[in-house]
Amino acid sequence: MGALAHLLDFAGWERSQAESLLETARMMEEVLERPMKKVPALKGFTVATVFFEPSTRTKISFELAARRMSADVVGFTGAGSSLAKGESFKDTLLTLQAMALDAYVIRAPVAGMAHQAARWLEGAVVNAGDGRRAHPTQALLDAYTLLDDLEILEGRKVAIVGDVAHSRVARSNAELLPLLGAEVWAAGPAGLLPERLAGARLTTDLDEALEDADAVMVLRLQRERMDEGALPSLREYVAGYQVTEARLARAKADAPLLHPGPMNRDVELEGTLADGPRSRVERQVRAGEAVRMAVLYHLLVGRAA
């Protein structure tokens, strides 16, 4: 098999590609269980993290993943304001291009920027989140975490709850999870649901989404992104859509609970659930590292013609 060219979203992906990547991630997790968590696989490769939007945890996760594989890492954090201008984005990338790096992990506030970067740059591009559009490594780590609990995703019902409209996490999961056979439901108040979401059934009825769900994924309420009027009030949201112990009674008995973080405790999720036995939040962080190691391996090894 050859290398993956870029990881931008899951358009055009085949199930076997996703499965092979998740299988590599499982092998990478073994490396993370060792006393000495480092392998020489990506020695000589240089990975840039290019973040035009702040995100501590995703950036650290990618950098750790690259270092565990012995890649060199350089970090670039663009000021949010200068970035809104398309030209400065391009200039930044062309500067990086001149340094002839092997992979670029790009986080951008505007949809499509990673795709654009993939056209400008010669190395591999990983989309680490672009606007509302996609966050493929998050979906991969979610799938990985779900597979831990459910073993297979074929025929499993996954409920995604909350601010679906603004969520690239929801969008990427709605692409990836059905590819692996899962049935995805997305629930939220009408103002926070997109008009359509390929791969998912949309509903304003939270109970319907939770009914018999094998797993529940709670999204962060992105208050900083919310348009005026999208949400009547926070109190109303909590009353209608907060995932609580009582509401989870409709889901399968041990249905795992995922959250991409950072979490607004007692807003989208009842605080006690976050630390409860269903919570896979810490598991997701570890899965994220293994998945990102696998992504870098799939992008970089086998690239030389």
Add this chain to the structure above:
Amino acid sequence: MRFKARVLEPDEIERALRRIAHEIIEKNKGAGDLALVGIHTRGIPLAERLAGLIERFEGVRPPVGVLDITLYRDDLSEIGVQPRVRETRIPWDVTGRPVVLVDDVLFTGRTARAALDALVDLGRPQRVYFAVLVDRGHRELPIRADFVGKNLPTSMQEVVKVKLRETDGEEGVELWER
């Protein structure tokens, strides 16, 4: 590829492994603390068989681990294909014990080099032995095996095919030509 010769029959493989098991026990002065690590793919069933033979001769079965060397290959930055990363599972402490690395064929020595690096990343073995079913020569690194089933002089155009029941459904070693 063209078939050239049958090099080892099933009973010869069996006898070679029995001899290697005896040699391991002799060199290690018993099976105490000993552990075996099979290198993917065919090193794994060979390590399992050696563990079974050592148990038969000494009454203790050494633990067996599985090692994949993919992440330790020295050509990952220059190859055009992507090798699949396979499982590494060594569920016992490597540190302080004699470990026998087991592989089917010793050729350039690059796999053994990678396996040594991988092994010492997992701990600090008291010492490391290397056992192979076939040594076909053409070393590119200063590596040698401590235990060899059969020394087989080959040309670079020749291919040594090891077939084992566990991985191939049949048993034997053959010489082919490209």
